[in-house]
Amino acid sequence: MTSTARRLFLRSASAVALLAASSLSAFAQDYPKRPVTIVVPFSAGGGTDSIARELAKGLSEKLGQPVIIDNRGGGGGVIASRQVAKADPDGYTLLFVTSTFVTHAAVDSKQTYDVNKDYAPIAMIGRGPLMVVTHKGVGAKSVQDLVAKSRSRPEGLDFCSSGTGSVTHLAGELFKQKTGANLVHVPYKGSNPATIDFLAGRTQVFFATMPTMLQHVKAGSVEVLAMTGTKRSALFPNVPTVAEAGIRGFQITTWWGLVAPAGTPDAIVSRLNKLINEEAAKEPLKSRLISEGAEAYRTTPAEFRAMLGAELQTWRDVAKASNIKMD
Secondary structure (H helix, E strand, C coil), X not given: CCHHHHHHHHHHHHHHHHHXXXXXXXXXXXXXXXXXXXXXXXXXXXXHHHHHHHHHHHHHHHHCCCEEEEECCCHHHHHHHHHHHCCCCCCXXXXXXXXXXXXXXXXXXXXXXXXXXXXXXXXXXXXXXXXXXXXXXXXXXXXXXXXXXXXXXXXXXXEEECCCCCHHHHHHHXXXXXXXXXXXXXXXXXXXXXXXXXXXXXXXXXXXXXXXXXXXXXXXXXXXXXXXXXXXXXXXXXXXXXXXXXXXXXXXXXXXXXXXXXXXXXXHHHHXXXXXXXXXXXXXXXXXXXHCCCEECCCCHHHHHXXXXXXXXXXXXXXXXXXXXXX
């Protein structure tokens, strides 16, 4: 190719790239032309659902179109996740995700959805710690007490979770791996039945999400030993973190975010990311997150993707070490 031809080719390529970028930008500005659906993989009325609805309301005002919540509970979130993975990548069907989106994938032997390949991460909304709580009958006042008491019993202590593969399950497994605690997993079909049996003393330990256990801790019905985040919770400043209790490498948070089907145009993802970050940082969603023991968390799509990949690998390692598989 002559130098003149090469220059003409480069100019043509640049012109095509600029035209494509301009078209994508115009497409994003024109979006949406009709209602947008956010699929929530939990039943209506729970803490996750209420956060999703607060976000949807704010986005509706910003986008000038209704943002509809479609609750598709069941299967540990698999039903909703697969539905969105197969949806058209046009920005009109989005998936509201939590930590279980990743933890479930980490233990799913059938690989019903691929966190890394099936979705376009948009933004994280907020994140907060889990609470290490015990039934009053255990008599534990610290993480060290819990470990010692579990080892002193041949049968150990039972820890409940909202289901196999949930963050409340894998957090307990990681705790066992880090401390050698003698804990036996008892899975439930959701946080509500797990909480009922825990409060009744039929299980003794719960690595619970803040929304699940907050009212019971405030009422003094259970013993809160530690928080699993990197810092103390503003709601419970006197409660240490697990790391402060001497357990290294145990920093776990639960979070909320939004993803779209893979292939959704970058311009739409970028626009939604900007709007979601704005909504999470202002009222009423900001206060809603704080009331759930969490805080707004701002990410770019690329940062959110990296976080999802890192967490997936972490939980796969935990599942492998504990020989956890879910068919």
